[in-house]
Amino acid sequence: MIEITLPDGKTVEYPKGSTPLDVARGISEGLARNVISARFNNRKVEASTPLETDGKLILYTWSDEEGKKAFWHSSSHVLAQALEELYPGIKLTIGPAIDSGFYYDVDFGEHTLSEKDFLAIEKKALEIARGKHDFRMREVSKKDALGYYEKEGNPYKVELIENLEDGDITFCDHDTFTDLCRGGHIPNTGLIKAFKVLSVAGAYWRGDENRPQLTRVYGISFPKQKELTEYLEMLEEAKKRDHRKLGKELELFTFSQKVGQGLPLWLPKGAALRERLEQFLKKAQKKAGYEMVVTPHIGQKELYVTSGHYAKYGEDSFQPIHTPREDEEFLLKPMNCPHHCEIYRATPFSYRELPKRYAEFGTVYRYEQSGELHGLTRVRGFTQDDAHIFCTHDQVESEFMNVIDLTLYVLGSLGFDKFTAQVSIRDPENPDKYIGDTANWEKAEAAIINAATEKGLDFVIEPGEAAFYGPKLDFMIKDALGRQWQLGTIQVDYTLPERFDLTYKGSDNELHRPVMIHRAPFGSMERFVALLLEHTGGNFPLWLTPQQAIVLPVSEKHEKYAQKVLNSLENHEIRALLDARSETVGRKIREAEMGKYPFMIIVGDQEQADGTISVRRHGGEDLGSITVEALSGLVNAEINSTLKSF
RNA sequence: GCCGACGUAGCUCAGGGGUAGAGCGUUUCCUUGGUAAGGAAGAGGUCACGGGUUCAAUUCCCGUCGUUGGCUCCA
Numbered sequence: 001m002i003e004i005t006l007p008d009g010k011t012v013e014y015p016k017g018s019t020p021l022d023v024a025r026g027i028s029e030g031l032a033r034n035v036i037s038a039r040f041n042n043r044k045v046e047a048s049t050p051l052e053t054d055g056k057l058i059l060y061t062w063s064d065e066e067g068k069k070a071f072w073h074s075s076s077h078v079l080a081q082a083l084e085e086l087y088p089g090i091k092l093t094i095g096p097a098i099d100s101g102f103y104y105d106v107d108f109g110e111h112t113l114s115e116k117d118f119l120a121i122e123k124k125a126l127e128i129a130r131g132k133h134d135f136r137m138r139e140v141s142k143k144d145a146l147g148y149y150e151k152e153g154n155p156y157k158v159e160l161i162e163n164l165e166d167g168d169i170t171f172c173d174h175d176t177f178t179d180l181c182r183g184g185h186i187p188n189t190g191l192i193k194a195f196k197v198l199s200v201a202g203a204y205w206r207g208d209e210n211r212p213q214l215t216r217v218y219g220i221s222f223p224k225q226k227e228l229t230e231y232l233e234m235l236e237e238a239k240k241r242d243h244r245k246l247g248k249e250l251e252l253f254t255f256s257q258k259v260g261q262g263l264p265l266w267l268p269k270g271a272a273l274r275e276r277l278e279q280f281l282k283k284a285q286k287k288a289g290y291e292m293v294v295t296p297h298i299g300q301k302e303l304y305v306t307s308g309h310y311a312k313y314g315e316d317s318f319q320p321i322h323t324p325r326e327d328e329e330f331l332l333k334p335m336n337c338p339h340h341c342e343i344y345r346a347t348p349f350s351y352r353e354l355p356k357r358y359a360e361f362g363t364v365y366r367y368e369q370s371g372e373l374h375g376l377t378r379v380r381g382f383t384q385d386d387a388h389i390f391c392t393h394d395q396v397e398s399e400f401m402n403v404i405d406l407t408l409y410v411l412g413s414l415g416f417d418k419f420t421a422q423v424s425i426r427d428p429e430n431p432d433k434y435i436g437d438t439a440n441w442e443k444a445e446a447a448i449i450n451a452a453t454e455k456g457l458d459f460v461i462e463p464g465e466a467a468f469y470g471p472k473l474d475f476m477i478k479d480a481l482g483r484q485w486q487l488g489t490i491q492v493d494y495t496l497p498e499r500f501d502l503t504y505k506g507s508d509n510e511l512h513r514p515v516m517i518h519r520a521p522f523g524s525m526e527r528f529v530a531l532l533l534e535h536t537g538g539n540f541p542l543w544l545t546p547q548q549a550i551v552l553p554v555s556e557k558h559e560k561y562a563q564k565v566l567n568s569l570e571n572h573e574i575r576a577l578l579d580a581r582s583e584t585v586g587r588k589i590r591e592a593e594m595g596k597y598p599f600m601i602i603v604g605d606q607e608q609a610d611g612t613i614s615v616r617r618h619g620g621e622d623l624g625s626i627t628v629e630a631l632s633g634l635v636n637a638e639i640n641s642t643l644k645s646f
Numbered sequence: 647g648c649c650g651a652c653g654u655a656g657c658u659c660a661g662g663g664g665u666a667g668a669g670c671g672u673u674u675c676c677u678u679g680g681u682a683a684g685g686a687a688g689a690g691g692u693c694a695c696g697g698g699u700u701c702a703a704u705u706c707c708c709g710u711c712g713u714u715g716g717c718u719c720c721a
Contacts, residue, residue, distance in 0.1 A: 199651090200715085201715060202648055202650070202718095203718090204649095213648060215650085248657080249657090307721090308721090316719090366720080469721075555680095556679095557678075583683095583684090586680085587682085588681095590683055591683090602680065604679090604680055616681055
């Protein structure tokens with residue numbers, strides 16, 4: 001007998017060789033029907049894996065993340081079998097589960113897969129699924145495993161196996177299909193009731209652009225047809241929150257082929273929104289001791305040679321601008337920091353004057369690869385809410401924490417309560433990617449981790465994600481489709497002060513090297529507005545929205561009173577406008593709803609006689625007839641509840 | 647940059663080898679209206695651009711540009 005400990009701490013005894021499924025059956029028939037995967041002594045096992053020792057067992061169903069992963073991973077096997085049957089001779093590579101669904105990377109040889117082929121693949125996959133084939137794991141020696149794939153002529157699998165230890169290699173069989181596999185499957189293919197191929201994309205083998213490009217087939221599957229339908233509906237809903245669509249509808253920004261790809265044009269409403277965001281941050285920054293500076297959009301090439309940006313990015317960036325007579329070389333500025341370093345250098349500082357905090361809404365230009373451009377989230381010209389803090393070594397940690405506070409304040413004021421904090425450090429395998437000496441890197445990495453820990457941030461550490469000059473703390477936010485984007489960023493930098501020979505006079509009357517902190521709570525205005533749009537669906541917080549109210553006179557004879565109401569609203573500092581068109585109230589309300597105005601103010605005979613306004617909230621709530629003063633009270637209360645002072 | 651898809655009126659989209667359609671918007675006129683579309687008439691398109699095939703191309707083929715889903719990249 002073996003002793004199995006369940007997650008609730010209860011222990012049960014089973015004969016040696018019993019499976020997780022047996023244990024589930026012991027708990028309830030219902031659980032046994034739903035259990036699709038398990039973890040034993042913290043190792044992923046199949047529901048059918050015989051358990052040979054005492055240990056801790058966790059059973060997973062579709063409602064667990066692990067269960068879903070097992071479900072989707074198993075589905076990728078089914079996808080692979082379907083593809084092999086439809087396109088004999090293809091070479092399979094890897095096929096993992098992802099956050100939503102799974103993919104399989106396949107070398108199709110000459111064949112190009114396109115959307116037209118999806119239906120046939122889905123049909124075949126469901127046919128396989130309906131066969132209720134068991135997934136069976138078996139151990140294979142390295143020699144046999146290599147032999148199997150060499151015979152198949154599949155260099156990808158051979159390469160994978162070569163990197164595995166003998167004795168640690170398993171294959172998974174189901175039906176007529178065999179795949180190299182680490183495990184983590186559902187009991188049989190029959191659980192897959194709904195199967196959809198979502199898209200195809202190119203993907204480089206092992207993520208290396210110098211290696212062959214494979215075809216990645218994305219799919220998703222579910223235990224119930226209804227769940228697939230719901231998932232597809234969810235995708236449709238997410239599309240409605242796409243910032244590119246909302247930006248167009250709300251007339252915030254546009255692009256022009258003539259101006260150039262990746263170069264956003266801000267329309268009046270979008271510019272007003274940006275302006276408001278900038279004012280909001282400027283106010284907080286002023287309190288936090290920042291000083292605004294202004295620098296030009298171009299800088300001598302030499303400036304970036306000094307900073308190290310030219311060596312790192314010069315080749316694949318916008319090329320230098322040459323002046324006609326003297327052949328000077330200028331670059332569009334890709335970063336504000338070199339300029340700010342020169343501002344720091346303009347004045348000699350004593351340690352008593354540090355930290356210096358220079359802030360600028362600085363527009364920068366970067367040559368992003370054309371395939372990378374995406375709405376406002378990835379552009380070639382954008383404005384950073386940039387600042388550089390020059391401080392002593394002793395001040396780094398407290399300054400860093402101050403910046404975390406500011407960033408959290410910014411995110412909180414805008415309703416971003418879900419974010420990931422990511423500490424990006426060096427890639428230990430690739431030291432050549434970075435400049436600066438190791439001791440400083442270690443110091444900087446430690447300072448960031450300390451500050452983040454001190455501030456109680458729940459963060460993940462990502463090796464290899466650091467900037468080339470220093471480690472950073474990034475605040476990542478997901479868009480409507482769940483793709484993660486970096487917004488706020490804080491970076492410690494010991495290198496640029498060195499390169500620009502920045503100094504301050506210490507208490508010992510000697511010159512010392514300051515440390516620099518780069519930071520941008522929004523990240524860029526463009527990306528921030530994009531994510532804000534996707535999060536709010538265009539319904540911005542009241543303090544930020546370009547127009548808080550719209551006055552809708554019932555008929556033309558109420559226009560005069562409406563104008564009076566508008567003036568009164570403006571006197572109460574409510575941003576409002578008047579819709580005096582010769583349209584029915586019904587239409588004006590409909591359009592105001594679609595325009596996402598928070599308050600609709602309807603004025604007709606009644607209101608004119610009483611000196612009141614009739615207020616409808618966006619979404620339909622009727623606040624009845626009230627005075628402008630009362631509305632002003634409501635507006636202020638709501639603003640004060642979301643927008644705390646810093 | 648690479649792989650796939652897409653590009654028809656201001657917007658959303660239908661169509662298809664014989665030089666184009668809808669809804670919304672816009673313009674004009676009528677209507678003066680009470681909480682999500684009042685009515686009528688009109689204007690508006692080198693079917694992204696450039697080649698090729700064809701008697702004929704917006705439609706088929708190739709290329710370019712742009713957009714897009716991914717990959718790589720992201721100071």
